[in-house]
Amino acid sequence: xxxxxxQELLSDYIDGALELGEQINIERHLSDCEPxxxxxxxxxxxxxxxxxxxxxxxxxxxxxxxxxGLAELQPSFWNRSLRWLQNLRTxxxxxxxxxxxxxxxxxxxxxxxxxILSRRDNGTTPLSTAGITLSPSxxxxxxxxxxxxxxxxxxxxSESVEQRKxxxxxxxxxxxxxxxxxxxxxxxxxxxxxxxxxxxxVSQELMLxxxxxxxxxxxxxxxx
Amino acid sequence: MAYIANTxxxxxxxxxxxxxxxxxxxxAAAAGDTEAFERLYEQHHRRVFSLCLRMxxxxxxxxxxxxxxxxxxxxxxxxxxxxxxFTTWLHRLTVNQVLMHFRxxxxxxxxxxxxxxxxxVVDTPLQSTRRISMVDKLALEKAISELPPGYRAVFVxxxxxxxxxxxxxxxxxxxxxxxxxxxxxxxMRLRELLTKQ
Numbered sequence: 001x002x003x004x005x006x007q008e009l010l011s012d013y014i015d016g017a018l019e020l021g022e023q024i025n026i027e028r029h030l031s032d033c034e035p036x037x038x039x040x041x042x043x044x045x046x047x048x049x050x051x052x053x054x055x056x057x058x059x060x061x062x063x064x065x066x067x068x069g070l071a072e073l074q075p076s077f078w079n080r081s082l083r084w085l086q087n088l089r090t091x092x093x094x095x096x097x098x099x100x101x102x103x104x105x106x107x108x109x110x111x112x113x114x115x116i117l118s119r120r121d122n123g124t125t126p127l128s129t130a131g132i133t134l135s136p137s138x139x140x141x142x143x144x145x146x147x148x149x150x151x152x153x154x155x156x157x158s159e160s161v162e163q164r165k166x167x168x169x170x171x172x173x174x175x176x177x178x179x180x181x182x183x184x185x186x187x188x189x190x191x192x193x194x195x196x197x198x199x200x201x202v203s204q205e206l207m208l209x210x211x212x213x214x215x216x217x218x219x220x221x222x223x224x
Numbered sequence: 225m226a227y228i229a230n231t232x233x234x235x236x237x238x239x240x241x242x243x244x245x246x247x248x249x250x251x252a253a254a255a256g257d258t259e260a261f262e263r264l265y266e267q268h269h270r271r272v273f274s275l276c277l278r279m280x281x282x283x284x285x286x287x288x289x290x291x292x293x294x295x296x297x298x299x300x301x302x303x304x305x306x307x308x309x310f311t312t313w314l315h316r317l318t319v320n321q322v323l324m325h326f327r328x329x330x331x332x333x334x335x336x337x338x339x340x341x342x343x344x345v346v347d348t349p350l351q352s353t354r355r356i357s358m359v360d361k362l363a364l365e366k367a368i369s370e371l372p373p374g375y376r377a378v379f380v381x382x383x384x385x386x387x388x389x390x391x392x393x394x395x396x397x398x399x400x401x402x403x404x405x406x407x408x409x410x411x412m413r414l415r416e417l418l419t420k421q
Binding site for chain 2: 051059
């Protein structure tokens with residue numbers, strides 16, 4: 001073996017990736033060749049110290065930049081619904097009964113959203129929820145009277161749940177408040193959309209669904 | 225900026241508290257908990273930045289890319305299921321971002337030149353007085369940054385980050401033989417650069 005052949009194989013040699021025969025040939029050459037031994041030792045040092053290179057720190061200005069980027073990525077109502085559903089898949093949680101009710105409520109919103117969007121895109125099938133039939137051609141399917149009925153029902157249930165909350169354990173209370181927050185955020189988003197686009201039948205349908213899910217949530221927790 | 229110490233804990237069972245695992249934090253972040261995301265950043269940003277820095281050889285670009293990586297993490301964290309370690313998932317995401325950066329800039333990673341890559345010791349035998357002073361890790365960092373991008377990528381992935389050649393082959397879309405060859409040339413070039421310093 002000559003030096004050039006030996007050096008071509010040195011990396012594989014120090015990584016232990018050579019066949020036994022090649023390894024023996026190299027070791028025989030190295031025992032007689034000081035320059036090649038020096039190269040081997042240098043490569044060993046490079047490999048050894050490369051494994052030990054310290055981690056480096058970026059400037060302290062990086063997190064504020066990232067944080068600003070995150071603010072721009074804050075999920076919209078639609079994304080948040082999907083993300084919530086995605087989280088359910090990844091979470092390894094044993095839900096209590098009220099948590100399951102709240103979970104089902106949120107899933108129902110997500111599913112409703114998908115159905116509504118798909119129907120809006122595809123055709124003219126009328127939508128029905130909470131006893132109110134909606135048609136894509138109907139510009140004002142949600143009347144003030146409907147809203148008043150729903151809000152009155154919610155108000156009564158909320159009052160009852162509020163009275164019961166004092167006897168709940170912290171975990172149950174947290175579960176309720178977290179899910180109530182989610183539903184309220186959905187409602188707020190729908191109201192916001194409707195204030196900009198009062199005739200938007202999709203937002204109206206979503207708001208009806210959000211009301212319905214809030215009622216289910218409150219009814220579920222009203223039993224505890 | 226409100227950096228949060230690594231020693232902070234989060235409730236896990238309701239009764240006891242223990243240091244939050246990456247998986248706990250990832251799940252919380254996926255549910256919209258920005259504090260959990262900041263903690264993930266605090267725990268991992270140095271490794272991400274170091275990898276970007278060594279792969280790119282440029283501090284400013286490495287910061288930009290670290291920012292991109294964490295924004296991607298934020299977008300994709302819901303897809304992290306805990307099947308592998310979070311660090312593995314994050315690492316792979318970082319490497320992919322670096323490679324996308326190279327592709328966007330038209331950087332060819334497969335360096336095939338056989339001539340002049342490094343000086344054979346037969347031509348200039350190494351003398352003991354020119355032995356590398358490896359204690360100087362700064363010199364090693366500088367030499368790594370001077371490697372051609374293809375050599376640098378393979379060297380950093382293999383010798384610094386501990387990837388195997390088959391993994392590098394998949395990541396860089398080169399053959400295993402090319403990965404081995406690039407690694408050897410990178411090491412020999414480093415040796416040359418270090419002896420010149």
